[in-house]
Amino acid sequence: MRTVRVAVVGAGPAGIYAAAGLVAAGPGHGVRVLVDVFDRLPTPYGLVRYGTAPDHQRIKEVVVALRAALAAPEIRFFGNVEYGGDLKLAELRQCYHAVVVATGAATDRPLTIPGADLPGSHGGADFVAWYNGHPDVPRDWPLTARSVAVLGAGNVALDIARMLAKPAAEQLATEIPDNVARGLAGNAARDIHLFARRGPADAKFTPLELRELAESPSVDVSVDPVGAEVSAAEEAAIGRSGQRRTVLRTLLDWVGREPTGAARRIHLHFRAAPVSLLGDERVETLRTERTETGPDGTITFTGEHRDWPVQAVYRAIGYRSTPLPDVPFDDAEAVVPGTAGRVVDLDHQVVPGLYATGWIRRGPVGLIGHTKSDAAETVGSLLADLAALPDPDSPGPEAIVELLRAKKIDFTTLAEWDRLDAYEISLGEASGRRRTKVVSRIAMINGGRDT
Numbered sequence: 001m002r003t004v005r006v007a008v009v010g011a012g013p014a015g016i017y018a019a020a021g022l023v024a025a026g027p028g029h030g031v032r033v034l035v036d037v038f039d040r041l042p043t044p045y046g047l048v049r050y051g052t053a054p055d056h057q058r059i060k061e062v063v064v065a066l067r068a069a070l071a072a073p074e075i076r077f078f079g080n081v082e083y084g085g086d087l088k089l090a091e092l093r094q095c096y097h098a099v100v101v102a103t104g105a106a107t108d109r110p111l112t113i114p115g116a117d118l119p120g121s122h123g124g125a126d127f128v129a130w131y132n133g134h135p136d137v138p139r140d141w142p143l144t145a146r147s148v149a150v151l152g153a154g155n156v157a158l159d160i161a162r163m164l165a166k167p168a169a170e171q172l173a174t175e176i177p178d179n180v181a182r183g184l185a186g187n188a189a190r191d192i193h194l195f196a197r198r199g200p201a202d203a204k205f206t207p208l209e210l211r212e213l214a215e216s217p218s219v220d221v222s223v224d225p226v227g228a229e230v231s232a233a234e235e236a237a238i239g240r241s242g243q244r245r246t247v248l249r250t251l252l253d254w255v256g257r258e259p260t261g262a263a264r265r266i267h268l269h270f271r272a273a274p275v276s277l278l279g280d281e282r283v284e285t286l287r288t289e290r291t292e293t294g295p296d297g298t299i300t301f302t303g304e305h306r307d308w309p310v311q312a313v314y315r316a317i318g319y320r321s322t323p324l325p326d327v328p329f330d331d332a333e334a335v336v337p338g339t340a341g342r343v344v345d346l347d348h349q350v351v352p353g354l355y356a357t358g359w360i361r362r363g364p365v366g367l368i369g370h371t372k373s374d375a376a377e378t379v380g381s382l383l384a385d386l387a388a389l390p391d392p393d394s395p396g397p398e399a400i401v402e403l404l405r406a407k408k409i410d411f412t413t414l415a416e417w418d419r420l421d422a423y424e425i426s427l428g429e430a431s432g433r434r435r436t437k438v439v440s441r442i443a444m445i446n447g448g449r450d451t
């Protein structure tokens with residue numbers, strides 16, 4: 001049986017599902033597929049580790065299946081290797097028949113309104129990275145604002161509002177690192193305002209995540225009656241979507257809810273689009289404009305403004321993928337362009353041997369499960385093309401290891417991740433947490449030791 005070698009760039013769910021799919025489906029196409037999965041971080045699991053909120057352990061459980069996939073003898077993990085810097089596409093092409101990019105979307109979609117760059121205006125992705133102990137963000141986060149605005153009506157906005165509202169004591173049982181536990185303990189936020197530019201029928205929340213917002217006894221949640229009305233057209237547009245109907249019902253239940261006297265309050269405002277952030281040296285006011293939704297779902301601005309005194313703003317209006325060196329990128333859509341997982345160049349010509357999967361391929365929408373079907377399509381295309389792909393110059397499994405060593409790249413392996421994983425869990429047990437994440441990159445590489 002012919003052996004083919006594939007490099008996957010990105011060890012989040014998208015990359016791991018693609019690797020597992022290739023190994024499983026290869027023999028059906030008469031080939032044995034060996035896959036090396038690379039990640040710029042020393043650890044696998046991408047946004048499951050660094051994007052999913054620490055109190056979402058149910059979602060994080062997917063790592064059990066991802067770890068099982070990585071255990072396949074045909075798959076190797078190389079962490080702490082940055083595509084583009086440490087390894088170029090041309091170097092990967094010398095060692096592999098094909099390359100799959102699966103680097104996801106980890107930065108914030110820009111908000112282009114006046115004042116968006118004022119101090120006190122934060123990218124939601126940066127805050128998410130901070131509370132998840134990402135090694136590349138500062139250890140301290142300013143949590144001095146008493147009134148905070150969160151922009152956007154998706155699940156990331158819910159995560160951020162919940163993390164800002166829940167008392168630190170309720171977060172400790174999770175997996176937050178020590179610096180985050182200290183930061184949250186000093187969080188001054190009392191009123192957290194979430195702003196949706198559309199009406200409640202068009203919120204992008206999912207039911208479970210929305211209900212969770214009101215689970216803490218220390219947090220009151222209410223919906224501002226202004227903007228919370230639902231037109232017949234909006235109601236009809238929900239159609240038979242049970243999820244959207246449940247979300248709408250929950251939101252309408254919360255309209256005008258009286259506060260119980262809880263220490264922190266989350267207020268949801270609909271049809272309130274952010275139009276500017278005002279302040280002399282830092283954010284002092286968020287200005288919103290009332291919108292109306294037309295029968296076709298488009299929104300129009302009414303000219304009716306409201307000003308909100310806030311000292312911090314979190315922009316949670318969606319993620320954006322970043323371009324990868326030597327890989328075509330559609331800047332308008334912020335995706336790698338392609339067809340059924342085959343990357344195409346800007347003239348729509350297929351680039352042989354180059355594939356994409358996950359959020360970098362289809363944009364930052366959908367839950368982890370959707371990534372699996374996406375990977376299956378990319379795997380199918382790659383395997384269908386294999387007969388046409390020439391053998392690489394250095395096809396042996398050691399070639400890449402020698403190259404990385406020659407470049408003095410301190411890569412991590414699966415065994416090293418297992419060591420760090422066990423260390424983090426033991427550290428957590430000692431302080432009553434599920435795990436305590438190690439944050440310093442050096443310590444991550446050294447199994448927890450910061451030297």
Ligand code: NAP
Pocket residue numbers: 052056059111112151152153154155156157159196197198202203204206209273274316317318319364365366367
């Ligand atoms: P999202 O679901 O696409 O929501 C983005 C929100 O930002 C939308 O409400 C959007 O409004 C709004 N928005 C976009 N541009 C805006 C602007 N210029 N001004 C004001 N609002 C603007 O994105 P996300 O929250 O980043 O989530 C990404 C994906 O990850 C989603 O599929 C989500 O479900 C998933 N996720 C899941 C969980 C979980 O716990 N299950 C947690 C986090 C994320 P419009 O609708 O008007 O465009």
